Amino acid sequence: MRLHGATALVTGANRDLGRHFAEQLLHRGAAKVYATARRPELVDLPGAEVLPLDVTDPASVAAAAAAAGDVDVLINNAGVSLGVNLVGGDLDKIRLTLDTHFYGTLAMIRAFxxxxxxxxxxAILNVLSVLSFQSLVGNNAYAVAKSAQWALTNGVRLELADQGTLVTGLVFGPTATETMKAYADKALEGGTLPDGVLNDPVDIVRTALDGVEAGKIEILADDFGVAAKASLTGDPSGFVLETASAG
Known part of the structure; x- marks a missing residue:
């Protein structure tokens, strides 16, 4: 999929990976980039066309599809990470996590x-996680949602093959985003991760876009992604940061 001259829409483009996706697409010569967010006033990216979008709101999704009828690249990046477990966690937060990552992604794909x-x-790029393949006490609702999003990605790929749409999943581990830093502050002792663990978000986005241009259907963007996918051949295990080094 050639990104130079493409028209792309990025969800959750106000910060973190979403902003980097929109910015790098512009640098690669995309003809137009729709940078969308629930709070569009927070999107500050010269050259992008800003649209309001809440992927959990069907009317908002429909309005975005109507406004962006020239899109040929959809990047489903919007997400939440609320640090919720399954057995004792707040059910509303669990539902919001699934509504965003699974139902929100599905709504965007159905609309676009x-x-x-x-x-x-x-092409469609779904931003997944190593937690698509593993569990993590303290954030198991997120792992469930990302696992469902991975299965969705694989199913949609088959359903859209006849119309020639490339459907790609992006898998990667801890990355230096505002979301990840906030999670570390809340959940990890000392509020930090070991030195060298966090990926640079610029590198993750570059690897993802290179993969889309190469026509890959799954992009394991770092050593965590490679290790997590390989772990599926063995007994189920939790996600342990020390099992791999960031690439």
Missing amino acids: APVLAGNGGG
């Missing part, structure tokens, strides 16, 4: 699949 078909097929 006809748009992509009309524009030649294009």
